[in-house]
Amino acid sequence: MAIAKLLHEGETVKQLKNIIRYNTVAKEYLNSPDNPRLLQALSNLGIIDISDPAAYQDFMDGFIEEVKLNKSQSTNKRQTKLYAHEMISFEDEDNASFSQDELAQISVELLSNLYDMDNTPYLIYPQVDSGRLHFHFVRGMHNSRGDYQRVKNSKRKMRQACEKIERKYNLTPTGNNVSNEIRPANDPMAKVMKNRKLEAVYQHQKNLSAAKKQDTPLTKLKRKSYDLLMEDKYQSEAEMTEHTAYKQVQQNLAEKIQVNQKLEAVKKRIFNLYKSANDEADFIEQLDEQEITVEILKHAKSGKKKGIVFHHKGETISGGKISSSMTLGKIKKRFPNFIHTLEKPPSLRATFKQQRKMLDFQIENINRYYKQQRNNVNGDILIYFGKKNIAARPHNYNIVLSNDRSKIRFGSSTNSYDLTLSINVALENGWQAATLTNSSPDFLKRMMKAAYEKDPELLFFVQSDTPNQLAYSDLSSIKGEWMFDELVKVIEHELIDVKKEKQLLVTMRNKARSPREKQIVNGLTQGKPITFILEKSFHELKEHLNQDNQQSSEIRQSSSIYNTFSEQRKSELRDIKSTIDEYEPNVESKPYTSSYKINGRYRD
Numbered sequence: 001m002a003i004a005k006l007l008h009e010g011e012t013v014k015q016l017k018n019i020i021r022y023n024t025v026a027k028e029y030l031n032s033p034d035n036p037r038l039l040q041a042l043s044n045l046g047i048i049d050i051s052d053p054a055a056y057q058d059f060m061d062g063f064i065e066e067v068k069l070n071k072s073q074s075t076n077k078r079q080t081k082l083y084a085h086e087m088i089s090f091e092d093e094d095n096a097s098f099s100q101d102e103l104a105q106i107s108v109e110l111l112s113n114l115y116d117m118d119n120t121p122y123l124i125y126p127q128v129d130s131g132r133l134h135f136h137f138v139r140g141m142h143n144s145r146g147d148y149q150r151v152k153n154s155k156r157k158m159r160q161a162c163e164k165i166e167r168k169y170n171l172t173p174t175g176n177n178v179s180n181e182i183r184p185a186n187d188p189m190a191k192v193m194k195n196r197k198l199e200a201v202y203q204h205q206k207n208l209s210a211a212k213k214q215d216t217p218l219t220k221l222k223r224k225s226y227d228l229l230m231e232d233k234y235q236s237e238a239e240m241t242e243h244t245a246y247k248q249v250q251q252n253l254a255e256k257i258q259v260n261q262k263l264e265a266v267k268k269r270i271f272n273l274y275k276s277a278n279d280e281a282d283f284i285e286q287l288d289e290q291e292i293t294v295e296i297l298k299h300a301k302s303g304k305k306k307g308i309v310f311h312h313k314g315e316t317i318s319g320g321k322i323s324s325s326m327t328l329g330k331i332k333k334r335f336p337n338f339i340h341t342l343e344k345p346p347s348l349r350a351t352f353k354q355q356r357k358m359l360d361f362q363i364e365n366i367n368r369y370y371k372q373q374r375n376n377v378n379g380d381i382l383i384y385f386g387k388k389n390i391a392a393r394p395h396n397y398n399i400v401l402s403n404d405r406s407k408i409r410f411g412s413s414t415n416s417y418d419l420t421l422s423i424n425v426a427l428e429n430g431w432q433a434a435t436l437t438n439s440s441p442d443f444l445k446r447m448m449k450a451a452y453e454k455d456p457e458l459l460f461f462v463q464s465d466t467p468n469q470l471a472y473s474d475l476s477s478i479k480g481e482w483m484f485d486e487l488v489k490v491i492e493h494e495l496i497d498v499k500k501e502k503q504l505l506v507t508m509r510n511k512a513r514s515p516r517e518k519q520i521v522n523g524l525t526q527g528k529p530i531t532f533i534l535e536k537s538f539h540e541l542k543e544h545l546n547q548d549n550q551q552s553s554e555i556r557q558s559s560s561i562y563n564t565f566s567e568q569r570k571s572e573l574r575d576i577k578s579t580i581d582e583y584e585p586n587v588e589s590k591p592y593t594s595s596y597k598i599n600g601r602y603r604d
Contacts, residue, residue: 002088002089002090002094002106002110002162002165002166002171003088003089003090003162004086004087004088004110004111004158004159004161004162005086005087005088005158006084006085006086006154006155006158007085007086007087008084008085009081009083009084009085009141009150010081010082010083010084010085011080011081011082012082013064013068013082015082015083016064016067016082016083016138017064019083019085019138020060020063020064020123020138023037023038023123023125023127023136023138024037024038024041024056024125025037026038027129030129030130031129035128035129036129037127037129038050038125039125039126039127039128040100040125040126041056041123041124041125042104042123042124042126043059043063043121043122043123043124043325044117044118044120044121044122044324044325044330045059045062045063045066045121045330045333046059046325046330046333046334047275047325047334063121063123066121066140067082067083067121067140067141067142068082069369070120070121070140070142070143070144070146071140071141071142071146072146073142073145073146074142074146074147074148075146076148079141079142079148079150081141081150082140082141083138083139083140083141084137084138084139084141084149084150085136085137085138086111086136086137086139087134087135087136087137088107088110088111088134088135088137089132089133089134089135090103090106090133090134090171090172091171091172092132093172094171094172095132095133098169100126100133103133103135104124104126104135105323105324106165106169107124107135107137108122108124108324109165110161110162110165111137111139111161113160113161113164113165114151114154114157114158114161115139115149115151116143116147116149117139117324118320118324118327119143119144119145120139120140120142120143120144120149121139121140122137122138122139122140123137123138123139124136124137125137125138144368200246200249200250200253204242204246204249207242207245207246208239208242211238211239211242212239214238259315262315263315263317266292266310266312266315266317267317267321267322269290269292270287270292270310270317270322270326271322271323271326273286273287273290274323274325274326274331277335279335279457280335280337280338280341280342281341283335283338284338284341284342287310290312291312291313292310292311292312293310293311293312294308294309294310294311294342295308295309295310295311296308296328296339296342297309304362305328305339305365306328307319307320307327307328308326308327308328308331310322319331332365336366336424336427336428337427337428337430340428340430361381361401361405361428361429363381363383363425365428366421366424366425366428367421367424368386369385369386370383370384370385370386370398370421371383371384371385371386371390372384373390373394378403379403380400380401380402380403381400381401381403382394382397382400383397383398383399383400383401383421383425384396384397384398385398396411396412397411398410398411398414398418398421399411399414399418399421399422399425401425401429405429408422408425408426408434410422416446416450419446419447419450420450420453420454422434422447423447423450423451423454423458423461423462424454426461433460433461433462433463434447434461434462434463435462435463435464435465436462436463436464436465437465439464439465439466439469440469441469441470441471441474444462444464444469444470444495445470445474445477445478447462448460448462448478449477449478449479452478452479459478459479459486459489460489460493463493464495467494467495467497468494468495468496468497468500469495470490470495470496471496471501472496472501472503472504472507475490475496482507483511484508484511484512484513484517487504487507487508487511488508488520488530488534490504491504491524491530492530492531492534498524498530499527505521505524505525508520508521508524509521515538516538519533519538519541519542519545520533520534522545523541523545526545526548
């Protein structure tokens with residue numbers, strides 16, 4: 001039994017934030033550590049990590065912005081509702097027959113009979129704090145095209161959607177207008193939900209009854225005599241034919257059930273791999289290990305990508321059938337470089353060498369709020385915000401992508417959204433890194449901050465052609481706390497001159513924990529290049545540093561010995577002079593004269 005109820009509809013962002021808080025924050029009178037309020041949160045916009053409050057809040061802020069943007073595309077001012085809050089629950093028997101994730105997918109399918117759930121942002125909150133599993137839905141009232149997702153007579157239509165789902169998944173029936181039911185011959189008032197297995201049993205009994213009605217008087221007499229004398233019951237040729245046909249039907253149903261079970265197992269395996277993957281390369285590699293291949297579907301005429309399917313042992317499964325979060329658009333949103341990584345040969349995947357993207361670039365596939373126009377002179381692609389008038393101001397572009405997809409230029413007024421978009425464009429075209437030319441330290445900081453906010457792994461994606469542009473004090477404006485390995489990369493990428501910024505070495509010395517980290521700091525302190533330090537092993541670098549320390553010690557020791565010999569010589573000279581003065585007779589001193597030789601004779 002499925003019960004769906006529209007709890008309320010809201011018109012303001014404040015109400016939307018309150019309903020998210022209602023499903024998140026525990027109630028004092030109801031919840032406890034043993035009975036939490038927030039068990040899980042699901043969405044078609046991505047995977048939600050409820051264990052990280054900051055990440056959870058960032059996701060909810062993005063969800064609210066998505067709902068607002070969808071509403072802004074609507075031109076009908078009478079469509080005032082911003083969101084809807086619904087609740088769906090099932091019978092205890094159904095809860096025992098299906099897992100929580102399966103019931104969540106059934107709930108989404110139930111609402112899909114009423115609304116465009118594939119293109120409408122929504123949140124799902126499974127809860128059991130009231131004693132029974134139920135699902136709270138918070139969904140936007142507009143889809144991505146701005147279409148209003150509100151129906152008349154929602155109570156009646158929800159009941160019809162529930163009954164349709166009950167028939168499809170053989171749930172406990174509810175309602176009075178259950179259609180397409182089977183009524184057993186022995187109890188015409190009873191209703192049996194139609195499914196293939198029950199329908200086959202019913203049809204078999206019906207055919208047996210029809211076969212028995214064909215008995216002649218002689219056959220009826222044989223049947224009675226046979227049933228009395230034999231253990232087995234009498235069967236006519238028509239009955240035997242029906243039994244054979246029924247066994248074949250049972251075998252076919254068993255095979256289909258087995259195939260469906262295998263498909264469900266494969267779908268669950270693919271979804272688990274998708275959830276646990278760190279990046280697109282990891283996801284594709286795990287699929288290869290499971291002998292699952294991926295195919296990107298394209299339109300026959302336009303060649304545009306329209307979907308994704310997974311192949312496994314002759315079976316084909318659409319990404320949307322696995323999960324609403326595994327459509328091609330959702331996968332590209334989570335892994336922007338997914339298609340490029342998929343199209344690379346396996347050898348290039350292992351070394352992460354990206355091939356350049358084909359020239360069928362479409363900015364709408366990256367961000368639907370931007371549009372593009374090609375420069376017919378040099379082939380560059382000019383990218384504009386969607387609301388800009390290109391015809392009136394063609395030079396008022398946001399960013400420009402060169403025709404060979406190797407350079408990106410920015411417009412006169414660049415904001416944080418343009419910086420993030422440029423990083424997405426770079427990843428879409430298979431860039432491993434980006435180099436800023438003729439950039440200021442402030443612009444480099446903004447780019448690094450935008451890359452880090454998109455993905456912490458992209459912190460050093462953007463580099464500068466001018467070395468040592470940043471100071472140690474600039475690091476705090478890019479991100480909060482820096483780890484030791486990140487500070488090493490700062491020096492390695494020549495962002496800061498470690499010889500001038502001594503505070504950087506002090507911070508690294510305080511953060512160094514392992515012997516290797518302390519060894520790196522010692523090497524930098526002695527003026528060794530970071531490339532030399534990193535290419536040496538622990539023992540090689542240790543031996544090299546010890547050798548330098550020994551040479552420095554010998555130099556200092558030889559200098560001290562030299563100073564000792566000099567002082568001893570001066571002391572001995574003073575002793576000799578004092579001895580001579582003691583024994584030399586007193587004579588009058590004569591004036592000192594010098595002689596020089598001219599023409600072989602001495603002259604005074």
